[in-house]
Amino acid sequence: MSIINFKRIGTRLHRSRYLYLLILLPVIYYLLFHYRPMYGILIAFQNFRVARGIWGSDWVGLLHFRRFLGDPYFWQLVRNTFLISFYGLLWGFPAPIILAIMLNELRLKRFKRFVQSVSYLPHFISVVVISGMVVRFVSFDGLINQITGLFGIAPRQFLMFPQYFRTIFISSGIWSSVGWGSIIYLAALSGVNPELYEAASIDGAGRFRKMISVTLPSITPTISIMLVLNLGRILSVGHERVLLLYNGAIFETADVISTFVFRRGIMGNDFSFATAIGLFESLIGLVFIITANKISNLISENGLW
């Protein structure tokens, strides 16, 4: 029996031989640039020295985890990261949904396409350009101070005050992502059965009523999936925009886990410590996404898996 099986496997392998040839390079790529770094996580439990490699470095167990869990600055980082994510989600999550619903209600097709085009545009502009514009706009002689100046408010260097960072970071984030984020909801909205609207009209529902009772429920599955995905990222504020926007004067609110990892790891060469923090961040993310998925499944059966 087993000989026959081997033979069959052999023929199948042989039949797919060219496909293996094609996929060989991608497999090597994934091994090198995805799986090798995963294996590199081991250095979180070491005092890693580049010259000695992973097998030559000393193992220290959970030392690095204990080190930063005991460090008060670490809790400041967690707090900053969490608050940026939380407020980012609070304001930024509904924004594309609202935009999509508004666009969906629009009858002027041309105007609709125009609004869509201009709102997708920032998605294609680099973070450096967007952050550069933000930095200049909120600077002492920038656009924002000119506008607030109209109301007699004295100009200030906004990025020097810790209390403004979150607002600047989150609002510019929404500006750049709201249009693109609305596409997925528009796709969901285009699949809504028109008969539902007709039925609602016959029952005497107005436009607003239909929006609440027909439109919104029909995109709830999409909304809950997106929410679960976003909750998984609650402790991972992207480092790029923060690095571009923050400065030493506002670390108090602006420094987040990922930027700290960058400074300690890449700039400070403290590889093991930085990897340990990065690992901590992803583990929390995993816990969040699993919990959010559980809750979503319990409430609406719209989980990710």
Next chain:
Amino acid sequence: MKIRRTPAEITFDAANILLLGLIAFIMIYPMYYVFIVSISSGIHVLRGDVTFFPRQPTFEVYRTVLQNPDIHTGFRNTLLYTSVGTAINLIMTTLCAYPLSRKDFYGRKPLTFFFLLTMFISGGMIPLYLTVLDLGLINTMWAIVLPPAISTWNMLIMRSFFTNIPESLHESATIDGANDLQILSRIVLPLSKPVMATMLLFYAVAHWNSWFSAVIYLNQRARLPLQVFLRDIVITGVFGDQHELVGTAMDHFQVVATNYQYAVIIITVVPILLVYPFLQKHFTKGVMIGSIKG
């Protein structure tokens, strides 16, 4: 059926149009403002009285910017990384997506799992950096173009496109004696222009806009891409070799630092704006494929 519009509906529509008009304005205005400030006379920029139209427009500042050697270096490197990087992306993504799209590919399921797993688990910033260091790629173009060679998400979009190509085409080609390599090059690829265009744009824009990988992997000035110089000029306010040039121009109040910074922004964004009409069409389609099939 045509529904007669009640006064309430008219108010609803008017409010909606007004709000969306406002949103569209907020989306365009910052970019437009950057442009009109860049070409306005320095004295008006300093006074802050440029609002909706340029004041005493002059394109002088653009000439100064284009004389900046850093901008040249940046453009050259970015063009190089974008073209080489995108070529690698397209080849590698196709090589990966095609076999996975074939239902008769023996080992398709475990391999798909092998690739998909990386979307959920990753080594993180430091282990990836150490890998690039170990491979000896630091300070070379390869550190910029190889690590992002395949975006798993894009690969899935391409795979779903390939899956939709009728299997009968494969079968008839096999009967004619074509092997899988020939099927890919003569039948599948000629049919895949739309998805290739989408992928080309996805990847090229990502390379053009990429900044962070250059920050961590490159430390020779001659190799830096445009975005790094852009950051120095616009955010840090470092003008490189042109510090004096900008200074002299400033003395005459023709050009101030702000003009210069905003002009640099415009110059970096123009290539994106030029391809945007194509981008939008293909990108939206790509996202749709992704959201339906993913």
